Structures are given as C-alpha cells and as structure tokens.
Amino acid sequence: MKKYKKSLASLGLAFGFAFGFSSMAVAGQFDGVTLKVATWGGSWKANMEKIIVPKFEALGGKIEFVTGSPAANFAKLVAGRGRAPFDVMEVLDAQVGDFAQVDYLQPINLDLIPNKVNLQPFQYNETYVGSWNTQETICYNTEKFAELGLAAPKTYADLAAPALQDKVSLPDINSGAGLANFGGVIYAAGGDEKNIQPGLDLMKKINATKFWTRGGETKTQFESGDIYAAVVHAGWCTRAARAGSPVMTVHPEIKPGVKGLAKEGWLGIMKSSENVEAAHWFINEYLTTDFQYEYAINSGVFPLNQDAIEKMKTDEINAKLMELDPGAISSMLRLDYSKVDKTAWIDGWNKTLTTN
C-alpha cells in the first residue's frame, strides 16, 4: 500500500511537471489581459487570429492588433515618445539601427521563450527574437519573357533590357523591402553601403514603371499584365503562382560567391508594455512549427523554425520558387544597416529616381 501511495505521488509529480509547472500555459493565466500586437494586416494578422489568438483566449486573455507597416508603427512610437499603443512589435532588420538610437524596447527574458530551441543561436538575443526572413528575388513572367525572346534574368542588370522598359516594378525605398533591395542593387552594380551611385545608375537604367510600396501590388500587376518582372520577395511570387500567374523566381547574382538577398524580421517587447508575461508568451507561440509553417505558406515569408523549414519542402510551389538549401540561404547577402546612411540613400533616391 505504501509502495502504491509512493508511486501515485511520483506519478502526480510527473504530471505536475509535464502539464503544470514546466508549461507556461495555465488556464486563466491571462484573465483580463489584453495584449496589443503591432503587425501587418491581411494574411499576417489572419494567421495570428487563426492559430495564436484562440490559444490566448483559452488562457483568459484577448489579443488586439495594431495593423500597419513596421515603419508606420515606429512613427507611432516616436510620436508617442516611446509610449507605445502596443506591447509587441514586428521590427524589420533595417529598423534595428533606429531602435538602437532610442530606448523603446525592453530586454527579453529568453528563459520564457522555450521555443527558441527551434531557431539558430544568432536568431535571438536579449532585445530581439527572430520571427521570419524573406528571400528577395526577381520574380518574372515566364510566358512574357519567352514571347519577347528574353532569357531568364540572372541579375538586376538584366531587367534593363529595352524590351522590358516600363514593364518592371521595383520596391520603393519607402517600403519595407526598399532599403534591402536597393542595397542588393547597389552591391550588384559594384557599389557598397558608402558608394551608392552605381546602384542609382542601374536603377535609372532599369526605368521601373512603378516603385511599389506593398508587395501585393506586384501580384495584381502580374495578373493585369502591367508588369513582366518585379523585384519582390519570393513569397509574393509564390502567391502570384498560386493565383495562376506563370511566374518564376530568380535569386539574383550579387557578387562573386553571393547569390540572393535576405531580409530579416524580428520581434521586440515595448518598454512601456505592462503585459510582459503575455508578450513573452506571444513570441514563444510565434516560433511554434505550426504557426511558422502556416505563416510561411499563407504570407510567403520564410520560417526560422527548423521543423517548419523541413515541412516547406513538401509544398511544390515553395520547393520551386524558394531557396530551401540551408547553405545557399546562409550565403545570401544581408546588409549591414549600421553602415547605411539612410538620409543619404533616400536623398540620392529622391533626386535620381523620381521624375522630379
């Protein structure tokens, strides 16, 4: 009997650790908590509503979304002198330098993010946890290129072909992908962060019909036949392909040994947040395999979760349009934004590429 009681006690303790103490999810844990998350609208928000929100509501809390681009959300932060109307925010790699100049984020307790085991060590630190990355590509209409007798583009310079004049869309420097892709063009043209003129010259030569501010615009323009090629992340190209457009991606040759361009997304917790525990819970949920995979499929970003990356290989369109080889992904160009003089880049862009 004594032995039986001891076994029962051990079993209870084991269950306690398994389902109670070691887990952060306790019913009623977030009773009355309203977590505000700053993210994009559309499929980004929809994925969170589908996967993360029900789990949080089961714990008694509520999630509200403040939708907008990271740039718009950062502008809200600055206008509020750091008093953020949200607790967690999606931050772009190009913004990390800006955040370093202001004191708006609080340290992240990585012990509260057990799902970080799904990430590479360089994908989290005490201020940010990585959320996704994107593969910035040249997306082109294979049928139109064949009609025009053009070979598949290899790098940005191929978009300057006379037959493509007014048929190419490039990201506006004002968009989330603007600095990254402009940087890619600069490097491919022989410049670097300090010498942007070769990139400006090449951009001028390409003579884009439009500088897009939302990647979704390119999908619409492919469908309407307004453009035959666009510099856009692979996710938008996969979306266009899923919608039936005959498109294909090319990871542009940037310089010897470097093919393709990557842009990274991060999550940060606002210093003004009073829902710190819930914010950590949210970030942890963001890194689950289910969410990362769903997010990648629906929003077209590339997951950081290793299991989700493996799952990506099972999708035919992803396998065709995205780079899934870890070695090739790691050798893609990643801009060093600490060297980027944003004002000079924007100034050069405005004076060279707008019709003004």
Place this chain on the structure above:
Amino acid sequence: MENRWIAYLIPPFIVTLLLVAGSQFVFIQNSFYQDLGLGRTGTDLTLVNYLKFFTDTFYLKTFWITIKVSAIAALLTLFLGFPIAYVVARMKSKLAMFLLAGIVVSTFVTIVIKVFGLIIIFSADGVINKTLLNLGLIERAYSIIGTQEGVVIGLMHFTIGFSVLLLYSVVVTVPPSLEYAAQIHGASRLRVYQRVIIPLCAPGFVVGGLMIFNMCMGAFTSAALLGGGRVLTLPVLVQRTVMMEVKYSTAASIAFVLLVSVILINLFSLIAIRRLRSARLVVA
C-alpha cells in the same frame, strides 16, 4: 439681437481653435527647430528646415509639380464639370434629382476604391488600353501609373463630383429667363454662353476653381497611388518624411510651406481677379 447670435458662434469657435489650431501650432512650432531625426529636435529656434526647402532643387521641383498638377486638374475638372452641372440644373424632369443624388453618392465612395477603379480601367488588359490597341491607335499598352498625367487624372476623379455639385449651385442662380431674352433678341446659343451664362457664372468658376485647386494641393491618396513613387507631390513627400525618415520637423516645415502657399495663391488669385474686374468696369 445680432450680438446674441454671435454668442452662439463662440463655443464652436473655441472647439475648432483648440482642435485644429492648437494641434497645428504644435506641429508648426516644431518646424522651427533643427531636425535631428527620429522625432528629436534641436533646442534653438532656427529656419534651417525652411532654408533647406528653398535651396534644395528636389524640394522646389516637388513644390512646382504639386502646383502644376493641381492647377491643371482644377482647370480640367471645371471644364468637364460645368457642362454636366449646366445640363442637370436646366433639366425640368425628376431625372435631375436622381442624377444629383448619384453624384452625391459617388462622393461617398472611398478615394482608395476610386483610384483602384482607375488603375483597373487603365491597366494593360483594361478597357481603355484594349480599345486603343484594337483601334491601332497605340502600339503598346499605356500605363498611367508613375506619370504626372496619371496623377492629374486621379485628382480629377477625386474632385469631379464635388465640382459638379458646386457648379450646379452656381448655375441655378442664373435665371433661365435671361437666356431666353438673349435668344429672343437674336443671340445664338454660343453667344448666349459667351455673353450671358459664363460671365454670370464667372465668380462661381473662380471660387470653385480655387476650392478644387486647394483640394488637389492637399490630396494624398490619388497622388501616392497613381504617382507610383515616381511622381512626388508635397503631401506624399510629407508622408514619406514622417514614415520613412521619421523627421517630424522637416515634415512640419514642408506641410507649413504647403499651407502658406495655398493661402497665398488663393489670396493673390482673388486680388488679381478683383483688379481685373475693376479694370473691365472702368473700360466699360
């Protein structure tokens, strides 16, 4: 008695002053401090933001393009809107009310939806390009995105309903009996337009034209969506300066230049027209 009525204006005046002028004052005040980026400003009052605006060709060209596309859009909108307003105003059937209601309802449609409608119509496989290509008038689909023409079309689309309503209210003040009288005395239809309708509607054209011009100068959505990042107007530039560069003081100075220039253009236009009318009266 008159003083009592004026007293009713005081509360809304105070509310307006606090909500509009108060917030604008803070914004404008910011423009007189050096912009240090990320919402930070210097501590000394300075005109450096304004000096940059008026010495940098990029800003001056953007300023010029804003005025140019707004003026062209205002003139073309008046030109298109007046015949519609005139026909509706002179209609005797109930159809006039339906048409007016239709115009009013169309002004409720969000500008983003309107602009996307334009983008679809003018897209490569849209109605206009297909028709022109089939007729052999163009060899290649024409895109309005990223062109000044496109921005003008967008601004016209934004203001046309408003201009028809405005001009309608002007035309109905001109008694049809004046037109009949002129025709009875042998004036042709064209002559009636030249010597009766247009002179009597002229003050309405001026005020309407200026109002449409003002709307165009401050229009953001049409210019942003149809400018395609290639054609920048001052409102678009203000948005880019705030969102991308997070330079509030610089953006405030651009916005203030825009505000003052609109006020000055309106004042000078009204003064010029008044002088012109006085001169005509003296000649007559």
